[in-house]
Amino acid sequence: MAIRIYGDAGSGSLRRVTTAAKIMGIDIERVKIDLFKGESQTDAFKARLNPHGLTPVLEDEDTILWEASAINLYLASKADSPLxxxxxxxxxxxxxxxxxxxxxxxxxxxxxxxxxxxxxxxxxxxxxxxxxxxxxxxxxxxxxxxxxxxxxxxxxxxxxxxxxxxxxxxxxxxxxxxxxxxxxxxxxxxxxxxxxxxxxxxxxxxxxxxxxxxxxxxxxxxx
Incomplete structure (x- = not known):
C-alpha cells in the first residue's frame, strides 16, 4: 500500500508534508479531508486516524502518524534525506x-x-x-x-x-x-x-x- 496522507489542500500544515515529499521524491497517495465540511471531526476519523480531529495524518501500513513535523521526519527516515x-x-x-x-x-x-x-x-x-x-x-x-x-x-x-x-x-x-x-x-x-x-x-x-x-x-x- 502506498503511503497515504490525509489532509485539506488549503492547509499550510499539509503543505509542509506535500512539499517535503516532492523534494524527497517520495510517492504519496493523497486522501482529501474537507476541513470546512468537518470531515476530520467525525467519530470514525478520530477513532482511526487522529483523536484531535486534525490533519495531516500519515498512514503507512500499520503506522498512523499525526503532526506534520513528525510525518516529515518519518518520510525523511525512509529517504535518508538531507532535509x-x-x-x-x-x-x-x-x-x-x-x-x-x-x-x-x-x-x-x-x-x-x-x-x-x-x-x-x-x-x-x-x-x-x-x-x-x-x-x-x-x-x-x-x-x-x-x-x-x-x-x-x-x-x-x-x-x-x-x-x-x-x-x-x-x-x-x-x-x-x-x-x-x-x-x-x-x-x-x-x-x-x-x-x-x-x-x-x-x-x-x-x-x-x-x-x-x-x-x-x-x-x-x-x-
Whole structure:
C-alpha cells in the first residue's frame, strides 16, 4: 500500500508534508479531508486516524502518524534525506528550529488565522484582545528570525531543511490573515528566495491559494 496522507489542500500544515515529499521524491497517495465540511471531526476519523480531529495524518501500513513535523521526519527516515540536516550539528539545529517554530511561531499565526479568516467565515466578530496578544508574540518571534536570517538564504547551513519548511508554513496564509511579516526585510527576503529557488514550495503555494480562494468565494467572504 502506498503511503497515504490525509489532509485539506488549503492547509499550510499539509503543505509542509506535500512539499517535503516532492523534494524527497517520495510517492504519496493523497486522501482529501474537507476541513470546512468537518470531515476530520467525525467519530470514525478520530477513532482511526487522529483523536484531535486534525490533519495531516500519515498512514503507512500499520503506522498512523499525526503532526506534520513528525510525518516529515518519518518520510525523511525512509529517504535518508538531507532535509534533516547534513551533519550531526545541523540536525540538532534543524530540530531546534522545528520545535521553536511550533511553540513560538506557528501557534500564534494559527490564532491570528482563526480570528481573521475562520471567524469571518463563521460570521463571528474578531476578538481584538486575542489578536493583539498573538501579534505581539509574532513580532517578538519575527525579530529573532529577522536577525538570524540576515545574510542567510536558509535557516540552517547552506541548503533547504525542515527548519525552513516549518517556519515558512505561515506564509501560506500571509495575505488572507494579514500577518505582520512585511516589517522584517530579512524574513521576507528569505521567503521570497524559497519561492524562487524551491519549485515544490511555489507549486504548493498555488494549490493552497486555489483551494482557499475557491472556498472563500463559495461562502461569499471577502477578506
Amino acid at each position: 534533516v540536516g547534513r551533519t550531526a550539528k545541523e540536525r540538532f539545529q534543524v530540530l531546534q528550529w522545528m520545535f521553536w517554530s511550533g511553540e513560538q511561531w506557528r501557534t500564534f499565526t494559527t490564532t491570528i488565522f482563526g480570528e481573521r479568516v475562520a471567524k469571518p467565515v463563521m460570521g463571528q466578530p474578531e476578538d481584538e484582545a486575542v489578536l493583539k496578544y498573538a501579534e505581539d508574540r509574532i513580532h517578538g518571534a519575527a525579530k529573532v528570525l529577522n536577525q538570524h536570517l540576515e545574510g542567510r538564504n536558509f535557516m540552517v547551513g547552506d541548503a533547504l531543511t525542515f527548519a525552513d519548511i516549518d517556519i515558512a508554513a505561515p506564509f501560506s496564509q500571509i495575505n488572507r490573515a494579514k500577518f505582520p511579516f512585511g516589517d522584517y526585510p530579512h524574513l521576507m527576503a528569505w521567503h521570497n528566495n524559497l519561492l524562487r529557488t524551491i519549485p515544490a514550495w511555489a507549486e504548493t503555494k498555488a494549490e493552497v491559494d486555489e483551494r482557499m480562494e475557491t472556498f472563500l468565494r463559495s461562502v461569499g467572504v471577502t477578506l
